[in-house]
Amino acid sequence: MECRQSQIVSGADMIATGAIYAGVRFYAGYPITPASTIYTAMMSDLPKLGGIAIGAPDEISALCYCVGASLRGMKAMTATSGPGFTLMVETIGYALMTETPVVIALAQRLGPSTGAATQSAQGDILLAEYCISGGYPLPVICPTRPSDAYEAVIRAVNIAETLRTPVVLLTEKELTMTWETVDLARLPYLEVKDRPMFRRDEPYLTYGFKQPADPPLFAPVGGPFKVTITGSAHNREGELIKDGPDAVAMLGHLDVKIRRHMPEITWVKYDPQAGSETLVISYGVTDRAARAAVQTARIQGLAVSHLTIYSLFPVPESILMSSISGIKRVIIPEENISGLYRSVLLPHLNAEEVIGINKVASLITPDEILAGILKKPCKD
Numbered sequence: 001m002e003c004r005q006s007q008i009v010s011g012a013d014m015i016a017t018g019a020i021y022a023g024v025r026f027y028a029g030y031p032i033t034p035a036s037t038i039y040t041a042m043m044s045d046l047p048k049l050g051g052i053a054i055g056a057p058d059e060i061s062a063l064c065y066c067v068g069a070s071l072r073g074m075k076a077m078t079a080t081s082g083p084g085f086t087l088m089v090e091t092i093g094y095a096l097m098t099e100t101p102v103v104i105a106l107a108q109r110l111g112p113s114t115g116a117a118t119q120s121a122q123g124d125i126l127l128a129e130y131c132i133s134g135g136y137p138l139p140v141i142c143p144t145r146p147s148d149a150y151e152a153v154i155r156a157v158n159i160a161e162t163l164r165t166p167v168v169l170l171t172e173k174e175l176t177m178t179w180e181t182v183d184l185a186r187l188p189y190l191e192v193k194d195r196p197m198f199r200r201d202e203p204y205l206t207y208g209f210k211q212p213a214d215p216p217l218f219a220p221v222g223g224p225f226k227v228t229i230t231g232s233a234h235n236r237e238g239e240l241i242k243d244g245p246d247a248v249a250m251l252g253h254l255d256v257k258i259r260r261h262m263p264e265i266t267w268v269k270y271d272p273q274a275g276s277e278t279l280v281i282s283y284g285v286t287d288r289a290a291r292a293a294v295q296t297a298r299i300q301g302l303a304v305s306h307l308t309i310y311s312l313f314p315v316p317e318s319i320l321m322s323s324i325s326g327i328k329r330v331i332i333p334e335e336n337i338s339g340l341y342r343s344v345l346l347p348h349l350n351a352e353e354v355i356g357i358n359k360v361a362s363l364i365t366p367d368e369i370l371a372g373i374l375k376k377p378c379k380d
Contacts, residue, residue: 028055122285267311278331
């Protein structure tokens, strides 16, 4: 897609454009609404640049193809929705354990099971983060609109490559299938980052690192160095071991290398207002309604702060701690039944009142969020 002027584009188009700009040259997918629009865009655009786009027979195969391509040194990506993501879970764990960079775009729809394919929702947020057995962190990046989907996927690819980890790009039906005017010539410039490569004339360790927070240097399977890959517990050579100090060190490394690089992962937009005792926290497509509600409240003379979180996981704890200072009431709108992300944020929110605005099967409106803002805080 040429970045020369304003065009009417979909969120899926912007995801494909960002992925290709970030260097993704391998895509494998299986059509599933509402991720099929990403599938269509990648299948159309990637081959034009000499990349490989494969229609897989199922979601399990799609992600396995991507893992294989990544282990050969290609930047790889797939896209799916809730039912397909559940089929991919075992391979996501394998990619995390083998430190294989890959991006999985998860376009949420109303569930559970096959649910309602054409209804948007924000019900897969816990599935995306907590699908890894053992509780290891999985970076989750969530754009709010087509215009920032471009930046979101570039960030996701950069994180996957530099930290050698799978990353989830969490979207919704309303994002992937929404069309809006975007000035492509004014898209933000982001540096494209690549995985750290092994180039020295010394013995290669597939999972070698000097410090636990260091991603191992990469050498492609089938290249000049012997690469030993296993999804089981292993040592730095990649040899299977079931217990002992080396196995424990490797498992700890999988956690530390993500948490120690939080500054590179964290992406938020904090819009504070002096004297505010109310903070609205939003993510995904609901952020659009939240911004409108906050703006209306300010026009009416109310002091309201707003925090948009794009990097949902690992939770940006330091940002939450600073934004909650002086706040008595937090409002979190989500398109799910019980407030899934709210349940994650609660331990980090030292406020007198945390209000969840929840809805399924339709978008939350600015007026519904504004009603929560206008509600008087609880009294001691």
